[in-house]
Amino acid sequence: MQQFYQIMKRCAAVLVLIAVVCSLYVGASRVQAEQSYKNVNLSVNEADIRSLANANGKNMDAMLELLAENGVSQVLFKESTIASLENAGDVVVALGPAVQTLSVADSLPADLPISETNYYVVVTNDAWRDQVLTELPEKIRGAVAYDDGELGVVTVPTSIEATASNQSSAKLAFSATGVGFDQEWLDTVANAGFGIIAQVSSWEDPTDASLELLAEDIKSIPNLQMLMFNDKYIPGYPEEEDIETFYQLLLDEDENFIAPLGQIEFNDQQGFNTLAKLADKNVVRLHTISNEEMSTFEGDSGEEMEAGIVEALDRWDLAARERNMRALLVRFFSIDNPGAYFDTNMAYLNAINTDLQDKGFNVGGEVQEMPALDIPAAVRLVIGLGICAGFMLMLMEIGFRRIALAGFVLSLVGWLGMYVLNQTLAMQLMALASVIEFPILSCLLFLPPKKDLSLPKAIGQMLLLCLVSWIGAVLMVGMLSDKAFMLKLSSFVGVKIAHVIPIVVVPFVLYIVRDKKPLTLCKNLLNKALDYKWAVVFAVVAMALFIYVSRTGNEGGQISGLEAAMRQFLNDTMGVRPRSKEFLIGYPATILYLMYAAKRPVLWVLTIPLVIGQVSLVNTYAHIHTPLLIALQRSLNGLILGIVVAVIAVLLVKLGIRIFRWATDKLAEYEAR
Secondary structure (H helix, E strand, O other), X not given: OHHHHHHHHHHHHHHHHHHHHHHHHHHHHHHHHXXXXXXXXXXXXXXXXXXXXXXXXXXXHHHHHHHHHOOEEEEEEEOOEHXXXXXXXXXXXXXXXXXXXXXXXXHOOOOOOOOOOEEEEEEOOHHHHHHHHHHHHHHOOOOEEEOOOOOEEEEEEOOOOOOHHHHHHHHHHHHOOEOOOOHHHHHHHHHXXXXXXXXXXXXXXXXXHHHHHHHHHHHOOOOEEEEEEOOOEOOOOOOHHHHHHHHHHOEOOOOOEOOOEEEEOOOOOXXXXXXXXXXXXXXXXXXXXXXXXXXXXXXXXXXXXXXXXXXXXXXXXXXXXXXXXXXXXXXOOOOOOOOOOHHHHHHHHHHHHHHHHHOOOEEOOOOOOOOOXXXXXXXXXXXXXXXXXXHHHHHHHHOOHHXXXXXXXXXXXXXXXXHHHOHHHHHHHHHHHHHHHHHHHHHHHXXXXXXXXXXXXXXXXXXXXXXXXXXXXXXXXXXXXXXXXXXXXXXXXXXHHHXXXXXXXXXXXXHHHOOOOHHHHHHHHHHHHOOHHHHHHHHHHHHHHHHHHHOOOOOOOOOOHHHHHHHHHHHHHHOOOOOHHHHHHHHHHHHHHHHHOOOOHHHHHHHHHHHHHHHHHHHHHHOOOOOHHHHHHHHHHXXXXXXXXXXHHHHHHHHXXXXXXXXHHHHHHHHHO
């Protein structure tokens, strides 16, 4: 039977090795795609252009020329809404009989019905008349257009029993309705050589006719280079049929989608992924720094302003280099006071442009679509087979040798079945399995050490641990390296589960399952748990694990100013910032464990931070939107810095031991007198 188990292990190891080779092939294809994806476009908001020009005595042609000289190649146009037109004086909005008291009351249509519960949108600028009177009734149920007067009017009903507060809310709702773009201003910007980014608004219960009107507005935009959405959901959501209708309306004569879709970082929009997949994942990721954040960079002195500019430049650098952002929407310092900092803002634009080019990016030009990875299905299936083999190896190391083969067969059947039914979900689950299995397997293969190791041997043993754990990362990369994951249209699932399970399983197996009398040991531990001292220990450990888990993923807790400064220092000095869980926690704990835990069972507690380091190493690669070479550099930097920190920790421990022994000897001498 023992020989049979050895054959199982060897076969499983061969399957894992084949899967690793396939994953390395996928990884190489991904690196090639990422290295060729280097075009970045700087854009600014059209409203900011008008504000800067007006406040600084520039005509539009001169302002646009200056922006182009400083690297700007695209201009963002938000779809005009009733609210924006009202602010610009192009429409007037009145409630009920108040419409008759307007200065333009004599120009209203003669057949306009007056109702206390109607809002009246009076179009005072003829350039917007047709658009408002056509689009508002199509997008708002019950709205009616009156076009027989000198001025056009749209009536928008509210509730008959509405209170003043409810009516105000109703105005806010319909005021956000989009009614198209300023065509003359669009033409001016496009004729100056800029690409146009159009950001359109959404509305409730869209009809086919209203979607068609929006599509016509979009298709009329000259030099359209990107399409974005302004709200929490896209036009057509939640009905997939309406989203598909919207997609069909935006196809050109060659049946191609009209423009790349702009995906705003940290702003998930419902329905976006559905439309993006219909558009063959033609997506560009966009990063921006909000006006509120820009105000924090200004500071109260020239020195603080300079530091703020450096911090903002670092943000743009990280966005392009580490998160595949290929559209950067630049906002300006003190845009609420556009006459201030004009030269500073132009220099700021130029610095972004220069810095990106120095980092190897092509700034401006045509919008580049991320290359697709044409990975054969057979390659993914083989990688999944290797993950199933890893599961069998893990079961055998835990001690479940009799069911390991059955576990392999069941996981393989599950993988193949899921792949047929839902390919994306199957890939996500297998990637999750990979990053759980191999850190556990690595620890169970090499821990605990039979004897305390020297520092060089401990470092070597840690590198072996990392190598086996890293197999899980390699297989995950092979499984998830796909355009949908690289653009975050799909993502790795189970981040917190992947962090927790190994931390629980490894100490449990090493110190309970492998004990000669595991049941007796469990009973003793439960008895100790009733002791208040152990209760405090368990509470502290539980709190530490809670903090650890809460800080995993992209939505973890806020970091302190000191930690932010440390991260920036590491990024500046090492090029890519290593993960603190590895170099500050995981790797030093691993070295200390390997050097001292063999003869000191109480140091089992070091297996927790040890496993944290291995899990962090593997999960670095779960951020598929981060270029693979960046992830590799981050891991290497973490190892190097982790070894340095570990050596310092060992020296401090040895010094502490010497001091303790010296103090003990002195105390013994004193007591002997």
